[in-house]
Every structure is written in structure tokens, then in C-alpha cells.
Amino acid sequence: MHPFPTLIVDLDIVRTNIERMTAKAEKADVEFRPHFKTHQSRKIGRMFKDYGVKAITVSSPIMAEYFVEDGWNDITIAFPANVLASSYYHRLASRCNLKTLVISSEIVKKLDKLITEKMGLYIEIDPDYGRSGIPVSQTEKIAEVLNEIEESDHFYPAGFYCHAGHTYKTRSEEEIKELSLKALKKLTALKKKWPDLPLCFGDTPSCSVLDEFVPADQISPGNFVFYDWMQVQIGSCTPNEIAVYMECPVVEKFEDRKQVLVHGGAVHFSKESIQVNDYLSYGEPRLKHLSKATYMKSLSQEHGIVQCSKEVFEQIKVGESLQVFPIHSCLTADLMGQYHTTNGKVLDHLSGT
Amino acid sequence: MHPFPTLIVDLDIVRTNIERMTAKAEKADVEFRPHFKTHQSRKIGRMFKDYGVKAITVSSPIMAEYFVEDGWNDITIAFPANVLASSYYHRLASRCNLKTLVISSEIVKKLDKLITEKMGLYIEIDPDYGRSGIPVSQTEKIAEVLNEIEESDHFYPAGFYCHAGHTYKTRSEEEIKELSLKALKKLTALKKKWPDLPLCFGDTPSCSVLDEFVPADQISPGNFVFYDWMQVQIGSCTPNEIAVYMECPVVEKFEDRKQVLVHGGAVHFSKESIQVNDYLSYGEPRLKHLSKATYMKSLSQEHGIVQCSKEVFEQIKVGESLQVFPIHSCLTADLMGQYHTTNGKVLDHLSGT
Structure with a gap:
């Protein structure tokens, strides 16, 4: 027995959780770009390769570096670009197909002066969660940011990124479904207006209970790899x-x-x-x-x-x-x-x- | 400017905080055995030496090892003895004057079979906080544990250790004083019954606002070295x-x-x-x-x-x-x-x- 508190992982369950989410993404015809912020482990990350995963999501430039060094070469930092860390993005973009999030044209302008490597920018969309992103209804602002990205020599629009974090307030499978379908519905107009831009969606509760993600093209849940007692309470897992x-x-x-x-x-x-x-x-x-x-x-x-x-x-x-x-x-x-x-x-x- | 979240320490304030607590302990005629769980830093730990501190308090065997290796040789692990970690206590006790806490004679018996080095055991007393320790009114149980310690060849009674953690629920200097004086008063009978055993007391709120600690002989606050916004709200600091x-x-x-x-x-x-x-x-x-x-x-x-x-x-x-x-x-x-x-x-x- 361990003398001190020890974190145990059951890799059979990890494998089952990855397998189930991969199969679901395939069936729903969406690209699976799992978030690695939950496990932050190269060894656990490698298990995703067995299921054909090629692109991943992380939450910081340091985490991106950790996985670039393990051979991952399509990485999204799902956090709004931090201009103070521009040298990190620049360096990472020279080593992999890097993407990150932006919310304002001001930031795109600032980054464009600091980064000369090619890099994808997702516009973060807020589906009424209220943490970060442009509210989905503000089409003009979205168009303005998109325009700024397209004017840059280094950046290209990676699509729209949308995290419906308010599913964490639900307490049953039905509630999750209702809330996430409502969020997806709101994104329909966006997808109609810009049909060629990929739409990335995905928090663990939504991805655990939904089988279809229309109009999304990509999903990026993270916590599902382990789940936890909060997810049991929310209604995402047993x-x-x-x-x-x-x-x-x-x-x-x-x-x-x-x-x-x-x-x-x-x-x-x-x-x-x-x-x-x-x-x-x-x-x-x-x-x-x-x-x-x-x-x-x-x-x-x-x-x-x-x-x-x-x-x-x-x-x-x-x-x-x-x-x-x-x-x-x-x-x-x-x-x-x-x-x-x-x-x-x-x-x-x-x-x- | 730092590109990522960075923890800044102002060593002038650290020094003032140490100086104030040292002076208070001296004036109140109690031994100052600061808790190092807050800073967990060898470099900050060394600053205490300038003020004559010789004995320290930590919260785990691993933390004790960290400071033993930096030359500290009187260390109390202020956490009830964990029999699964007995080999750590044994090894530490061979390298320094080690003390830890016990609450039951059952544990003293178990440890006595596993540790052959000399080691001090404080009996943890609960001053109505309700987390850990023997309730101060249970004199018989205290005597039983004390007896078990005295019967051991390896252990000696280090005294009584008392953490009035419920001061963290107060919201003004007056409330802290009232609560900590009440806790100290309860310890008077204990001190009368066992006058030769040192009584260690000390949470940051109590030690910040009191000037006298009768009947305590030692104080072991930790957070005061940095303080934080919780301590401002409690009423311990500005x-x-x-x-x-x-x-x-x-x-x-x-x-x-x-x-x-x-x-x-x-x-x-x-x-x-x-x-x-x-x-x-x-x-x-x-x-x-x-x-x-x-x-x-x-x-x-x-x-x-x-x-x-x-x-x-x-x-x-x-x-x-x-x-x-x-x-x-x-x-x-x-x-x-x-x-x-x-x-x-x-x-x-x-x-x-």
C-alpha cells in the first residue's frame, strides 16, 4: 500500500472511454480533436493514436510544447491568445500546425506584428455561457474579427470554437441534452453564414450524451477520458x-x-x-x-x-x-x-x- | 512582464512578518516553532534563522525530508502519525530531532513495533475545532495515550499540540480574540494536570491578534509569513x-x-x-x-x-x-x-x- 496519497488510473477504463468517444465522433461524422488538459500525459496521449486521433487540443502554450515534443503536430491552444506569450506561439507555430483562439480584432492586429509564422485562429464564440468569446448573436463583430484574420499574411481562419461550459450546471442527462441542443441550434445561423469554416464544439457533458452534433464539424471534449464525481452528478457518466x-x-x-x-x-x-x-x-x-x-x-x-x-x-x-x-x-x-x-x-x- | 501567471513574493514584507511574530513570541515568553507548510521554501526558511528560530513545524514526512536536507534538526510533523509511512518517520528520526502527533494509544502501539529510533510524540488536543485530536475534556483518554507513550522504549512525550482552526470562521479581530482565548482557557486544566509537558498552540489568526498565550509554551503559526486575502477577511492582517x-x-x-x-x-x-x-x-x-x-x-x-x-x-x-x-x-x-x-x-x- 502506498504510504502517501496516490492517484491511481485504470487504463482499461481510459481505453473504453476513448474508444466510445472515437466511435461516436465517427458515427456523427465530426472530427475528434480531444482536449488533453485533463490527463496532461504523453503516455495517455499516445493511447489516442491507436484510435486514429491526429489533432489535439490543449489549454496553454506550455502544454502545447509538452505534446509537440512527443510528436503531435496539429495542436489547438483552446484559450484566447495572450499577447504577452507571443514568442511562445511563434516558436510553436514553427514546429507544428498551431491554432489558438481570438475574440477581438485588436488582438489579431497586435499578434500580427509579433508572430511571423503561419498559424490558425479560431474565433471563439460564446453560446450564452458568459465566460469568454463573442456572443453568437454579434455577427458584425464576428465578421470584423474574421476580416482582420484574412487581412493578415500569417494567420488563417481555423473556424469557430465554442465551449458550452454551462452544461456543468445541469443535473441530468435530459438537462444536458436540452442545454447543448439549444447551444448547437444557436450556431446554425453562424454555420449558414460561413459554411466553409469548421465549427468546433465540445464540452464533456454535451459530447457524452448527444449522438449528433449538427451543425458542428469537430468536437473537443477532454474530461471524458477520466470522468469524475462531478460528471456523475451532472449526468454525463456512471x-x-x-x-x-x-x-x-x-x-x-x-x-x-x-x-x-x-x-x-x-x-x-x-x-x-x-x-x-x-x-x-x-x-x-x-x-x-x-x-x-x-x-x-x-x-x-x-x-x-x-x-x-x-x-x-x-x-x-x-x-x-x-x-x-x-x-x-x-x-x-x-x-x-x-x-x-x-x-x-x-x-x-x-x-x- | 511575465508571459504566464507568476507568483511574486515581497521579501521585505516576509521579513517584517517574521520579525513581528518572533518579537511577539519572545515578549510572551513562548517558544516560536513556525509552520513551514505555507512557504515550503528552503530559501525563505533560512530567513527564520536570522531571528533565532531553531525548531520548525511541517505537515508531511516529505516536507520534513526537504528541510532536514537543508540543515534543520528539530522538526515536528504536525499531522497525526500515518502508520503506512512508518519507514519515513524511522529514517527521519535518525537524522533529526523528530516529533509528530498521535491521537490514540492504538497508533502508539502500532508505531512502536515499526520504529526503533528515538522520537517525540505530541498528543493532539482538539479545542472544539472538530477536525482531529482528542477533545480537551477527555482527560482519561489523554492519560491513556500518554501512558502508552511512556511505556515505549523509543518514544517520549513531546507535549500537547492544539490547532484552533475554527478561528478561520471569524470575521474580526475581536471575534478571533474571543474564540482563541476561549480555546486557551480550556487548555488550562490540561496544563495544571501535566505542568511539565509543553503545550503548543497556534493558528495564524490567534497568533496574529493575541499578545499572551497562557497556558501555552510554544506557538506554531504558518500562514502569517505571507498572509492572504482570507486572513484580511478573518481579521488577522491588513x-x-x-x-x-x-x-x-x-x-x-x-x-x-x-x-x-x-x-x-x-x-x-x-x-x-x-x-x-x-x-x-x-x-x-x-x-x-x-x-x-x-x-x-x-x-x-x-x-x-x-x-x-x-x-x-x-x-x-x-x-x-x-x-x-x-x-x-x-x-x-x-x-x-x-x-x-x-x-x-x-x-x-x-x-x-
Whole structure:
């Protein structure tokens, strides 16, 4: 047993998750450009090659570098271009088919003075999520940015990129479907106006429950490779489809309050939480039988307090480990910096390199 | 300007914070055993030596190893002993004067079979915080654990360790004082019963506002070295005493909603938040003049959305950086893995090594 909190990955589940999403993309006739921000692992990244994946999505120039060095040569940095990092884009664009996102013609102008390599620019479209992007209704602004891209000698329009992140607020498969179909419907006018420009869509909840993505041409989900307890709550997956869990040493038991202290805190899980029924959960013990009364109740820097049902409390033993599903696998993996497979091998993660 | 989110440390403020706490401990006649879990930096750790600090506190065996290798030889791991990590305690105890916490005689018995080096054990006392430790009223249980320690050939009683973590729920200096004095008062009976055993007390809020710590003999605050926006809200410090801030590239501005997109997300700040008046803040822009309407409204993996007052929005420029105080400096530093000083030097952090 591991002496410290350890992130375990079940590669069989990873493979099944990749296989299912690849098959779905193929059937729906959309290009699959998976987001690698969840696993951030070269070894896990290579598993996608077995399924014909050639183009990937990342969330930062550093992450793009990590995968360029592993032979990937069609990479989209799905984050609005940061002019302070222009030298990174320039260098990356000389090494691969690089694309990133833009929202304003001002940025395109600024980048055009700083980058002389050929590079694709997606215009980010906001489907009422409200985080980033041009609202889908602002056709004039979209045309203005597109025009600016076309005037550049170095840039070409890569298409439209649209992340419907508000699906994370749903709590059932039906709700996800309703919300994502509404977002896709809004994009129809855009696609009609610019039929030749690829439209990339894709958050894990939408891509998990939809079978058709019209009018989108590409999908780029990321979290689906592992899933997590948040995705179970949203309605994207079942607990059996979660590919990662933490193994936390059981340090003490508190009989009177039916709580267990594990080594596993905010520096391991992250401080992400989700409301589950009437409690706020920071992690969900991976038990043979689901127990509504058992959940990670609080996290300090290194402490995790697990509230237990009477039965679960009696089964847990000091000196053993408790397996816990993370609420948000992307953040937990980023903190842990490496994976241990169920066969005891160690896999890389960018943050641990 | 840094192209990516960067953690800046102002060493003048660090020095002032250390100096103030050292002077306070001296005046109050308590031993100062600072917690190093906040900075986790050898270089920052060495600054404490200038103020006569000889004994330190950490939160894990790995952190203890990091500081043993930098010459510290009196180290308390302020986390209940994890029997799965017994080989680490054993090895550490052969290299320094090691202490850790215990809560039950069962654990003392188990450890005694696994560790043959001399080692101190603090009995952790819970001052109604409810996370870990023996409730202060359970004198019999305390005596039982103490007895088990005294029967061991390898262990000796290091004293009582008491973390009043519920001070983090207060919202003014007066509230902190009331709560921490109440906790200290509860410890009086313990001290009377075992006058020869040192009593270690200390969370940053209590140590920041109290001047006397009777009946405690030692204090071990950690966060005070940097402080953060949570400590400002709790009532422990002023914004001028915060020694760290993030520099985040300003990527885009959204005029209609007076929001700014910065590169700086949950993998940089952590997902810690705090309720400030009527909003939930994930970070507080470091501005010349405080603006109640300006705060970090949401964080995704790499995105930070800053809600701005009209005036602040106009001052912020794309292609520049925005300085942001973290909500919880311990977690932000752990994620960032290194510090940049205001003079451009880079300082180590355990997680980046």
C-alpha cells in the first residue's frame, strides 16, 4: 500500500472511454480533436493514436510544447491568445500546425506584428455561457474579427470554437441534452453564414450524451477520458466509467462522530466541491455499495475528513487505504503530477515534469 | 512582464512578518516553532534563522525530508502519525530531532513495533475545532495515550499540540480574540494536570491578534509569513501585510459586462474562495485604491474572470498584467511551485522540485 496519497488510473477504463468517444465522433461524422488538459500525459496521449486521433487540443502554450515534443503536430491552444506569450506561439507555430483562439480584432492586429509564422485562429464564440468569446448573436463583430484574420499574411481562419461550459450546471442527462441542443441550434445561423469554416464544439457533458452534433464539424471534449464525481452528478457518466481515484492512507477514526481522517487534502484533491443531495462533497469514497451517508466532508491542506455511515465506518481500518473518486479529475491530476496504474506502473503528467 | 501567471513574493514584507511574530513570541515568553507548510521554501526558511528560530513545524514526512536536507534538526510533523509511512518517520528520526502527533494509544502501539529510533510524540488536543485530536475534556483518554507513550522504549512525550482552526470562521479581530482565548482557557486544566509537558498552540489568526498565550509554551503559526486575502477577511492582517501576489496576463476585456479575462485559473490560484460582503471571491486584485466592485468572480482550469468597477475596468489594459492577492496563499504557492522576488530572483518551493 502506498504510504502517501496516490492517484491511481485504470487504463482499461481510459481505453473504453476513448474508444466510445472515437466511435461516436465517427458515427456523427465530426472530427475528434480531444482536449488533453485533463490527463496532461504523453503516455495517455499516445493511447489516442491507436484510435486514429491526429489533432489535439490543449489549454496553454506550455502544454502545447509538452505534446509537440512527443510528436503531435496539429495542436489547438483552446484559450484566447495572450499577447504577452507571443514568442511562445511563434516558436510553436514553427514546429507544428498551431491554432489558438481570438475574440477581438485588436488582438489579431497586435499578434500580427509579433508572430511571423503561419498559424490558425479560431474565433471563439460564446453560446450564452458568459465566460469568454463573442456572443453568437454579434455577427458584425464576428465578421470584423474574421476580416482582420484574412487581412493578415500569417494567420488563417481555423473556424469557430465554442465551449458550452454551462452544461456543468445541469443535473441530468435530459438537462444536458436540452442545454447543448439549444447551444448547437444557436450556431446554425453562424454555420449558414460561413459554411466553409469548421465549427468546433465540445464540452464533456454535451459530447457524452448527444449522438449528433449538427451543425458542428469537430468536437473537443477532454474530461471524458477520466470522468469524475462531478460528471456523475451532472449526468454525463456512471461511477463505473470513472478511470481515476485517489488512494488515501487512513490515519485515524473518530468513533463518536463516525468520521475518518485520511491523508489526502486540498494539495492533493484540489478544493473543488459539489453539492450532492443535502451535503457538499469534496470527494466520494469508491465503495462496493454506494452509501449516501459517506462522503468527504472537508479538506485542509493535508487532512481529509470522511463522514461515514455506521456500516462503512466499521469497515474502514487504520493503516489501510481508502479509495476516493475526485470531484474534478483535471485539477486532482494537475496537483498529483503523476499516475500509478492498477499494475503499478508510473505515468507522466506535465505538472510533475 | 511575465508571459504566464507568476507568483511574486515581497521579501521585505516576509521579513517584517517574521520579525513581528518572533518579537511577539519572545515578549510572551513562548517558544516560536513556525509552520513551514505555507512557504515550503528552503530559501525563505533560512530567513527564520536570522531571528533565532531553531525548531520548525511541517505537515508531511516529505516536507520534513526537504528541510532536514537543508540543515534543520528539530522538526515536528504536525499531522497525526500515518502508520503506512512508518519507514519515513524511522529514517527521519535518525537524522533529526523528530516529533509528530498521535491521537490514540492504538497508533502508539502500532508505531512502536515499526520504529526503533528515538522520537517525540505530541498528543493532539482538539479545542472544539472538530477536525482531529482528542477533545480537551477527555482527560482519561489523554492519560491513556500518554501512558502508552511512556511505556515505549523509543518514544517520549513531546507535549500537547492544539490547532484552533475554527478561528478561520471569524470575521474580526475581536471575534478571533474571543474564540482563541476561549480555546486557551480550556487548555488550562490540561496544563495544571501535566505542568511539565509543553503545550503548543497556534493558528495564524490567534497568533496574529493575541499578545499572551497562557497556558501555552510554544506557538506554531504558518500562514502569517505571507498572509492572504482570507486572513484580511478573518481579521488577522491588513492588505499591506500580504507578502505574495499573482501576476496574471490580461488576455481580453468584455466591455458590456465590465469583466476582464486573465490567464490565471484553478491550477494557479487553487479553487479556494471566500464570501466578501455580497460576493464570492476567488482572488482580490491588488489595486492602489480598494474597489468593492472589483474581484475575481470565477476560475476555470486556466481562465480567471475578474469583475470590475467601471473605473478599474478602464484602467486595465490587454497585454499588461493584473496583480491579484490569492485567497489562500498556502495553496497558491503549492500549485505555483516557485516564487519570483520583486527583484527578479527565483526561490524554491518543495512542490516545484
